[in-house]
Amino acid sequence: MPTYVVPSKCQGCMECVTICPSDIMHIDPTQGKAYNIEPSFCWECFSCVKACPEGAIDVRGYSDFAPLHHRVVPTRTDEKIQWRIESRSGLVKEFTFPLRTTPWGSIPAPQEAPVPPAGAIREELLSFEPDYLAVEALPTLKRPAAPGA
Amino acid sequence: MESGHSSTVHVVDSDILIIGGGFGGCGAAYEARYWGRDLKIVLVDKAAIERSGAVAQGLSAINCYMGMRWNENTPEDFVRYVRNDLMGLSREDLVYDVARHVDSTVHLFEEWGLPFFKDAQTGKYVREGRWQVMIHGESYKPIIAEAARKASTEVVERVMVTHLLPDARDPNRVAGAVGINVRDGSYYVFRAKAVIVAAAGASHIYRPRSAGEGAGRTWYPPWATGSAYALLIGMGAEMTQMENRLVVTRFKDGYGPVGAWFLLLKAVATNAAGEEFEKSRLPELRQRVGPYADAKPMPTCLRNHLMLQEIREGKGPILLHTERVLDTPEKEEIGWEDFLNMTVGQVVTWAAQGTDPSKVPSELILSEPYVMGSHAVCAGAWTSGPADVAPPEYQWGYNRMTTVQGLFGAGDTVGGSAHKFSSGSFTEGRLAGKAAVAFVRDHADAPPQADDARVDGLRGLLYRPLETYAAGRGQVTAGTVNPSYLLPVDGLYRLEKTMDEYAGGVGADYTTNEYLLVRALENLAALRADLALIAAPDLHQLQRAWELEHRLWTAETVVRHTLFRKETRWPGYYYRADFPHVDDTNWRCFVNSRFVPSTGAWEIHRRTYTPIL
Ligand SMILES: Cc1cc2nc3c(=O)[nH]c(=O)nc-3n(C[C@H](O)[C@H](O)[C@H](O)COP(=O)(O)OP(=O)(O)OC[C@H]3O[C@@H](n4cnc5c(N)ncnc54)[C@H](O)[C@@H]3O)c2cc1C
Numbered sequence: 001m002p003t004y005v006v007p008s009k010c011q012g013c014m015e016c017v018t019i020c021p022s023d024i025m026h027i028d029p030t031q032g033k034a035y036n037i038e039p040s041f042c043w044e045c046f047s048c049v050k051a052c053p054e055g056a057i058d059v060r061g062y063s064d065f066a067p068l069h070h071r072v073v074p075t076r077t078d079e080k081i082q083w084r085i086e087s088r089s090g091l092v093k094e095f096t097f098p099l100r101t102t103p104w105g106s107i108p109a110p111q112e113a114p115v116p117p118a119g120a121i122r123e124e125l126l127s128f129e130p131d132y133l134a135v136e137a138l139p140t141l142k143r144p145a146a147p148g149a
Numbered sequence: 150m151e152s153g154h155s156s157t158v159h160v161v162d163s164d165i166l167i168i169g170g171g172f173g174g175c176g177a178a179y180e181a182r183y184w185g186r187d188l189k190i191v192l193v194d195k196a197a198i199e200r201s202g203a204v205a206q207g208l209s210a211i212n213c214y215m216g217m218r219w220n221e222n223t224p225e226d227f228v229r230y231v232r233n234d235l236m237g238l239s240r241e242d243l244v245y246d247v248a249r250h251v252d253s254t255v256h257l258f259e260e261w262g263l264p265f266f267k268d269a270q271t272g273k274y275v276r277e278g279r280w281q282v283m284i285h286g287e288s289y290k291p292i293i294a295e296a297a298r299k300a301s302t303e304v305v306e307r308v309m310v311t312h313l314l315p316d317a318r319d320p321n322r323v324a325g326a327v328g329i330n331v332r333d334g335s336y337y338v339f340r341a342k343a344v345i346v347a348a349a350g351a352s353h354i355y356r357p358r359s360a361g362e363g364a365g366r367t368w369y370p371p372w373a374t375g376s377a378y379a380l381l382i383g384m385g386a387e388m389t390q391m392e393n394r395l396v397v398t399r400f401k402d403g404y405g406p407v408g409a410w411f412l413l414l415k416a417v418a419t420n421a422a423g424e425e426f427e428k429s430r431l432p433e434l435r436q437r438v439g440p441y442a443d444a445k446p447m448p449t450c451l452r453n454h455l456m457l458q459e460i461r462e463g464k465g466p467i468l469l470h471t472e473r474v475l476d477t478p479e480k481e482e483i484g485w486e487d488f489l490n491m492t493v494g495q496v497v498t499w500a501a502q503g504t505d506p507s508k509v510p511s512e513l514i515l516s517e518p519y520v521m522g523s524h525a526v527c528a529g530a531w532t533s534g535p536a537d538v539a540p541p542e543y544q545w546g547y548n549r550m551t552t553v554q555g556l557f558g559a560g561d562t563v564g565g566s567a568h569k570f571s572s573g574s575f576t577e578g579r580l581a582g583k584a585a586v587a588f589v590r591d592h593a594d595a596p597p598q599a600d601d602a603r604v605d606g607l608r609g610l611l612y613r614p615l616e617t618y619a620a621g622r623g624q625v626t627a628g629t630v631n632p633s634y635l636l637p638v639d640g641l642y643r644l645e646k647t648m649d650e651y652a653g654g655v656g657a658d659y660t661t662n663e664y665l666l667v668r669a670l671e672n673l674a675a676l677r678a679d680l681a682l683i684a685a686p687d688l689h690q691l692q693r694a695w696e697l698e699h700r701l702w703t704a705e706t707v708v709r710h711t712l713f714r715k716e717t718r719w720p721g722y723y724y725r726a727d728f729p730h731v732d733d734t735n736w737r738c739f740v741n742s743r744f745v746p747s748t749g750a751w752e753i754h755r756r757t758y759t760p761i762l
Pocket residue numbers: 168169170171172173174193194195196198201202203204208209210211212213308309310311347348349350368369370372373374376377406491492523524559560561562569570571572574
């Protein structure tokens with residue numbers, strides 16, 4: 001269906017509705033629970049699956065090329081994501097990957113940096129350059145001669 | 150609000166409006182704030198920026214990184230690489246500019262908390278290929294969105310931007326944009342002194358290989374609807390290289406990318422008989438493209454071409470021998486993580502089909518075409534280049550400003566500069582963000598003003614599909630077939646079919662000719678007429694209606710450019726059967742077009758290619 005929602009788990013909290021980049025997770029007004037309104041516009045990006053606090057959303061591969069009997073289940077915390085893959089053949093794989101090396105919310109806003117000198121807006125350097133290039137200076141080239149010159 | 154136009158209007162004033170909070174847009178917000186501390190910077194996106202755009206599910210590699218600090222590559226090396234990969238045609242000033250700044254972007258990402266693979270001995274980033282570095286990138290998008298959110302004065306989400314607004318006195322200057330909030334139906338009017346468009350390339354211009362549910366598993370996401378192009382074209386901005394559309398080699402059905410497999414794991418591809426075929430096909434290739442056949446590395450389109458030739462001769466499928474390289478647990482983990490971090494659908498496909506990649510090879514396929522400007526292609530807007538490097542004919546003021554005053558682009562929006570990928574798109578956003586601050590400061594005493602009548606007129610137009618539905622629905626019993634209107638999905642199928650059959654899609658083996666292209670334009674004109682009768686039963690479908698309109702603008706421009714360029718410059722991306730060869734004498738130049746808003750006419754012409762090295 002690509003994504004589908006298990007009715008007994010869904011609390012209608014709207015997290016999936018808020019996050020879906022395709023705007024296809026909607027709440028069914030009769031049941032108050034989420035469902036995928038347009039499966040052929042689902043990228044199987046798993047954004048909604050990762051965001052659902054109840055683990056209510058699952059993915060069933062695209063019907064035009066994916067046989068039944070498989071599951072791919074992520075469990076995402078602030079630090080890591082775990083994947084459990086159950087193949088139609090019986091093969092089971094599990095992987096865990098890190099997400100981030102710093103606490104969420106810790107990125108310094110650019111406006112916290114010292115105000116750049118007034119004339120710098122006319123130069124080619126971007127914020128924190130050349131320091132963040134980790135080379136001495138921003139490379140440049142001699143402007144090519146005009147054709148025929 | 151299910152019909153009639155919206156009663157609620159939100160007017161949002163800003164100094165700089167950024168449309169699209171993907172990699173280009175987030176970079177623009179960050180940099181604009183650094184230089185414009187006192188400015189009002191508004192970022193608008195049709196989705197939620199933590200998971201919007203092409204990087205919604207994450208990525209496994211940063212595909213553009215020089216490594217200047219370790220003397221790995223210079224910007225000049227990158228320019229030569231991109232020139233070569235694009236068959237000799239690039240805006241080298243733009244390419245150089247991305248390359249010389251991109252390392253600072255990548256170092257910022259590391260500081261923000263993006264996990265990189267590092268060599269324990271040297272401390273260097275682990276390379277996937279010459280330009281790519283490996284990351285644990287599941288949270289790539291939420292990390293950069295965090296930085297952009299902090300930099301922006303306001304982030305407006307779930308607003309689909311449909312049109313840019315010209316200045317009432319100078320139609321070649323931008324004054325803002327309008328859009329629809331797809332949650333409550335309210336009408337958004339953004340008034341801005343400068344606008345940066347970073348609203349991504351396009352999938353579903355061409356009919357996808359998969360039908361039914363699988364239509365969602367395009368390689369570029371289904372929500373990439375060509376807004377980056379349509380918004381600009383409608384304003385009269387000059388476009389370049391729109392015929393240079395992308396076909397990618399991917400794992401069949403799941404569309405898992407091949408980069409890590411070829412470059413890092415060193416897997417080989419063979420035909421069904423197990424033969425490596427590239428070398429044996431070189432003589433034919435030399436005849437077709439001349440010296441480009443021996444370019445190193447082989448240009449992306451030519452590698453596609455060789456696979457296609459093999460398939461055409463019935464020697465397919467092309468098999469990627471994953472089973473020969475997944476010989477250690479570490480390599481197995483790299484292979485699976487590659488997909489879990491950026492194309493989970495490929496893992497779902499393996500699981501569903503019972504594929505164990507360490508035991509059997511996987512089929513590769515050539516995708517349907519996409520229109521974009523940040524990968525191994527460079528469709529997009531013609532923009533001004535950096536002051537110190539751009540040849541004079543490529544420089545008319547502010548870096549990354551289009552031919553419309555105050556209108557900037559980044560990422561897929563900007564044409565002529567391929568191979569930016571995520572890091573380069575963010576970098577280009579930073580360049581545009583800084584330049585937009587300079588533009589706003591320089592024009593402080595003459596702000597643009599949108600025409601009220603136009604703002605009102607668009608308000609009527611934007612909601613018309615809801616009215617069309619309400620008026621026509623009762624004409625039939627149940628069901629979707631109606632003689633008085635088309636639903637957005639009907640229009641989309643029509644667009645895809647025309648582009649597929651007439652403009653060189655999968656169904657036509659990527660091949661077209663003048664007659665077919667002229668027919669394509671006729672079909673698209675008829676579709677445009679029918680778009681006046683597009684009907685939307687709800688706000689979600691109203692968004693789809695405007696996405697279709699954006700796709701149609703993109704498609705029409707692609708066809709016009711393809712018709713104008715009388716050669717086959719990029720075999721493997723598309724073939725002009727009536728001009729099957731590369732023709733450097735006449736066509737080593739850019740094809741540029743402009744839709745003239747005041748008359749509805751199109752201008753199309755050549756622009757000189759000037760190398761910078
Ligand atoms: C499967 C896949 C794999 C990739 N692999 C890699 C890789 O390994 N390494 C790498 O570096 N790059 C990779 N890329 C490329 C990279 O993702 C893109 O180059 C980059 O995201 C382009 O940036 P952008 O800002 O132009 O577009 P995006 O990042 O897509 O952002 C566009 C934004 O605009 C918004 N938007 C669109 N239309 C509208 C509208 N009308 N109104 C309001 N908002 C709108 C969207 O919601 C989105 O937020 C990959 C891409 C894909 C799809």
